[in-house]
Amino acid sequence: MGQEIMERIREANEAVITxxxxxxxxxxxxxxxxxxxxxxxxxxxxxxxxxxxxxxxVRGAGCRAGFxxxxxxxxxxxxxxxxxxxxxxxxxxxxxxxxxxIPFAPxxxxxxxxxxxxxxxxxxxxxxxxxxxxxACNTCTKACPQELEVMDYIQAALRGDLExxxxxxxxxxxxxxxxxRCPAEIVHYHAAQLARRLYGKSLPVPKHVxxxxxxxxxxxxxxxxxxxxxxxxxxxxxLYKKEQREKGGLGSRDASRVTRxxxxxx
Amino acid sequence: MAxxxxxxxxxxxxxxxxxxxxxxxRARRMEEGPPPAMSMEEREEVLxxxxxxxxxxxxxxxxxxxxxxxxxxxxxxLLEAYPIVDPGELDLSVDIDVDILILGGGLAGTMAAIWxxxxxxxxxxxxxxxxxxHGDSNSIMAQGGTQAADKxxxxxxxxxxxxxxGGHFTNKPDxxxxxxxxxxxxxxxxTELGCLFDRDENGEFVEDWxxxxxxxxxxxxxxxxGMEELRVIRDEFRNRGFMLLEFYPAVELLTSPEGRxxxxxxxxxxxxxxxxxxxxxxxxxxxxxxRLHIRGFPTTNHYGATADGxxxxxxxxxxxxxxxxxxxxxxxxxxxxxxxxxxxxxKVRGLGAQVVNREGEAFVYPLEPRDVEAAAIIRECYxxxxxxxxxxxxxxxxxxxxxxxxxxGKGTIERRLPAxxxxxxxxxxxxxxxxxxxxxxxxxxxxxxxxxPWGKTNVEGLFVAGEVTGGVHGKNRLMGNSTLDCxxxxxxxxxxxxxxxxxxxxxxAVTLGHLERFVAELRAAGVPEGRRSPILLPDYRGKRxxxxxxxxx
Numbered sequence: 001m002g003q004e005i006m007e008r009i010r011e012a013n014e015a016v017i018t019x020x021x022x023x024x025x026x027x028x029x030x031x032x033x034x035x036x037x038x039x040x041x042x043x044x045x046x047x048x049x050x051x052x053x054x055x056x057x058v059r060g061a062g063c064r065a066g067f068x069x070x071x072x073x074x075x076x077x078x079x080x081x082x083x084x085x086x087x088x089x090x091x092x093x094x095x096x097x098x099x100x101x102i103p104f105a106p107x108x109x110x111x112x113x114x115x116x117x118x119x120x121x122x123x124x125x126x127x128x129x130x131x132x133x134x135x136a137c138n139t140c141t142k143a144c145p146q147e148l149e150v151m152d153y154i155q156a157a158l159r160g161d162l163e164x165x166x167x168x169x170x171x172x173x174x175x176x177x178x179x180x181r182c183p184a185e186i187v188h189y190h191a192a193q194l195a196r197r198l199y200g201k202s203l204p205v206p207k208h209v210x211x212x213x214x215x216x217x218x219x220x221x222x223x224x225x226x227x228x229x230x231x232x233x234x235x236x237x238x239l240y241k242k243e244q245r246e247k248g249g250l251g252s253r254d255a256s257r258v259t260r261x262x263x264x265x266x
Numbered sequence: 267m268a269x270x271x272x273x274x275x276x277x278x279x280x281x282x283x284x285x286x287x288x289x290x291x292r293a294r295r296m297e298e299g300p301p302p303a304m305s306m307e308e309r310e311e312v313l314x315x316x317x318x319x320x321x322x323x324x325x326x327x328x329x330x331x332x333x334x335x336x337x338x339x340x341x342x343x344l345l346e347a348y349p350i351v352d353p354g355e356l357d358l359s360v361d362i363d364v365d366i367l368i369l370g371g372g373l374a375g376t377m378a379a380i381w382x383x384x385x386x387x388x389x390x391x392x393x394x395x396x397x398x399x400h401g402d403s404n405s406i407m408a409q410g411g412t413q414a415a416d417k418x419x420x421x422x423x424x425x426x427x428x429x430x431x432g433g434h435f436t437n438k439p440d441x442x443x444x445x446x447x448x449x450x451x452x453x454x455x456x457t458e459l460g461c462l463f464d465r466d467e468n469g470e471f472v473e474d475w476x477x478x479x480x481x482x483x484x485x486x487x488x489x490x491x492g493m494e495e496l497r498v499i500r501d502e503f504r505n506r507g508f509m510l511l512e513f514y515p516a517v518e519l520l521t522s523p524e525g526r527x528x529x530x531x532x533x534x535x536x537x538x539x540x541x542x543x544x545x546x547x548x549x550x551x552x553x554x555x556x557r558l559h560i561r562g563f564p565t566t567n568h569y570g571a572t573a574d575g576x577x578x579x580x581x582x583x584x585x586x587x588x589x590x591x592x593x594x595x596x597x598x599x600x601x602x603x604x605x606x607x608x609x610x611x612x613k614v615r616g617l618g619a620q621v622v623n624r625e626g627e628a629f630v631y632p633l634e635p636r637d638v639e640a641a642a643i644i645r646e647c648y649x650x651x652x653x654x655x656x657x658x659x660x661x662x663x664x665x666x667x668x669x670x671x672x673x674x675g676k677g678t679i680e681r682r683l684p685a686x687x688x689x690x691x692x693x694x695x696x697x698x699x700x701x702x703x704x705x706x707x708x709x710x711x712x713x714x715x716x717x718x719p720w721g722k723t724n725v726e727g728l729f730v731a732g733e734v735t736g737g738v739h740g741k742n743r744l745m746g747n748s749t750l751d752c753x754x755x756x757x758x759x760x761x762x763x764x765x766x767x768x769x770x771x772x773x774x775a776v777t778l779g780h781l782e783r784f785v786a787e788l789r790a791a792g793v794p795e796g797r798r799s800p801i802l803l804p805d806y807r808g809k810r811x812x813x814x815x816x817x818x819x
Binding site for chain 2: 173201
């Protein structure tokens with residue numbers, strides 16, 4: 001029975017795991033990969049389409065899920081003058097798309113010692129003086145496949161507002177499209193990385209974390225671990241079941257009633 | 267497909283009937299709470315539906331240190347295979363000489379470099395080589411969080427117990443103890459480096475529940491946890507000036523005449539040139555095998571997760587363990603087709619979303635250990651026939667994401683799950699308003715190269731960290747313990763490798779002696795000559811193109 005179910009699952013996933021078979025496709029579009037036309041299935045992603053067309057990625061594919069920025073792509077649709085930016089793994093093909101991938105940005109990254117730099121906004125301009133060249137054209141924002149307010153965080157960086165840069169840039173996947181498009185040659189994503197690290201290090205390590213680290217260093221849990229290890233398999237299982245059942249009295253039987261801090265609401 | 271199906275709110279019209287049932291039952295389900303967690307006996311029963319337990323997927327290995335042990339067919343095919351380079355044709359003159367060679371550019375490899383440096387090895391004596399870009403890894407895709415028992419209601423001992431039970435009591439206890447005891451230190455260290463974990467209005471860490479945990483201890487950075495951790499330590503790596511080679515996978519390890527690992531053959535994927543790197547120690551942090559699509563499952567894994575490190579280490583004599591179990595994440599995307607298999611973080615359930623069938627019934631406690639949860643979903647779809655069938659023939663059940671905003675307030679999804687929200691929005695679905703369709707997806711290599719608490723293997727000179735290793739998670743890993751694994755054992759392997767190289771005067775001559783022995787064993791076992799590994803990348807090219815492809819240049 002289990003084996004038969006597994007075969008049915010394999011069958012349902014075949015296009016995803018071994019490449020697309022023409023026989024399964026009813027609707028088609030034409031895209032232009034670096035100017036060359038390819039007829040590809042409608043409704044798949046740019047990444048799937050490039051592979052369907054016969055390309056095997058070395059560059060230009062990474063996580064394939066929108067987290068790594070390896071598949072940064074710029075495109076234009078026939079009849080439209082706008083140049084758009086997208087992640088190939090997260091964007092559907094459109095008929096008449098002209099596309100090219102930009103899998104690398106030749107950007108300068110200054111080096112610094114995060115420990116000795118003060119958590120102050122002025123540090124940003126010290127390492128990224130070109131920030132001051134921003135002409136507020138907003139091209140970076142338009143190029144961002146994450147739809148972040150890139151220009152706003154550059155303006156925040158100029159004001160030295162580390163918290164605002166952190167908040168606005170947090171979801172940046174560092175694909176580099178903003179910097180490729182910037183007329184002022186700003187390296188937005190590296191500047192934002194420094195800002196976030198400076199802001200992050202300005203936040204204190206919570207006391208309970210410091211306390212726990214000290215306890216571990218002092219060997220507080222040594223005895224308990226040794227006792228645990230001396231128990232029989234049955235005894236350990238009992239202990240495990242008890243913890244799972246009681247969930248530390250935090251009331252998690254209903255996970256939905258647990259607040260953000262893990263305290264039961266009653 | 268386009269033009270055929272009318273989409274309403276991103277879903278085909280026919281799915282709407284079931285979605286309406288999910289909406290209609292929400293208030294009652296929230297009032298009643300989810301079904302209770304399963305007893306140990308119920309867990310046993312449902313696990314029959316887990317791909318690991320269904321017959322036909324595995325076989326015993328014919329060669330190597332684990333001869334006779336069971337592995338998935340897809341993994342056995344790679345372990346029982348000939349090298350892609352002919353040992354006789356390589357010129358082993360050394361191109362690069364270093365103290366420590368690190369293979370793999372995810373969290374584990376990056377940590378190893380930084381901590382070997384902390385232990386006094388200069389950055390110009392440490393080379394990190396990786397197959398794709400530095401950071402292209404499963405680490406960067408980790409969404410849900412990192413476990414660390416740092417709250418007063420918690421302790422490393424309880425963290426240990428949760429992971430031990432979740433792993434069916436097969437974890438190596440000493441390795442697991444290192445994982446849980448180092449965890450609070452890792453959180454402190456990352457925070458001091460400027461890594462941003464979610465905090466509440468009082469500046470305390472927000473810590474959530476995860477599947478199989480008895481206390482909330484999941485530290486997240488929105489749902490970009492792995493990305494935040496990785497980009498911070500990668501920035502640190504860049505500041506320190508280590509040597510780095512990208513698009514340079516290792517295609518074989520090198521060994522001294524005494525059998526110590528002392529380097530690797532790297533291959534430039536773009537030019538085809540190889541480089542011989544000699545090192546006093548090698549840290550293997552090459553990740554897992556998701557792109558092998560075990561049992562035909564889609565995967566959450568990044569493009570390069572093809573088990574290269576396992577293959578190389580096995581040929582050099584490293585003992586593997588717990589390869590017989592594979593982790594399927596209970597909640598991969600089942601619809602739309604463009605994102606099939608991609609991860610829907612466990613945090614969605616941690617924030618209260620229930621798992622609901624076609625009829626709007628919550629049929630399983632949402633936070634069982636992953637194998638149990640996945641099996642329950644497969645049973646619901648294929649035995650109880652209560653799944654929703656997609657236009658491409660997949661089945662799935664609902665994850666009732668709108669519950670999150672009902673429980674925690676409007677705006678929670680955008681604030682705490684921005685990556686997920688963004689992904690669904692790109693494909694026309696608003697997960698605040700409608701549930702999302704999920705099915706288990708291939709997620710994690712539970713086992714791997716057997717390690718001790720310091721990343722040491724049975725082969726001298728070979729250190730390991732992260733998903734490529736076996737032991738810490740036993741036969742099933744809990745959420746939030748993989749990023750932690752990479753961080754803890756990447757650090758430990760870096761420290762141990764540094765200590766080792768300080769004591770080793772010379773790396774010795776580099777040879778492929780181990781490979782000659784392994785090839786002889788393959789021939790004796792009758793392994794077909796054409797089978798080669800490592801495969802380095804999966805192949806998703808269209809079938810029509812492949813059928814008419816010739817290699818002329």
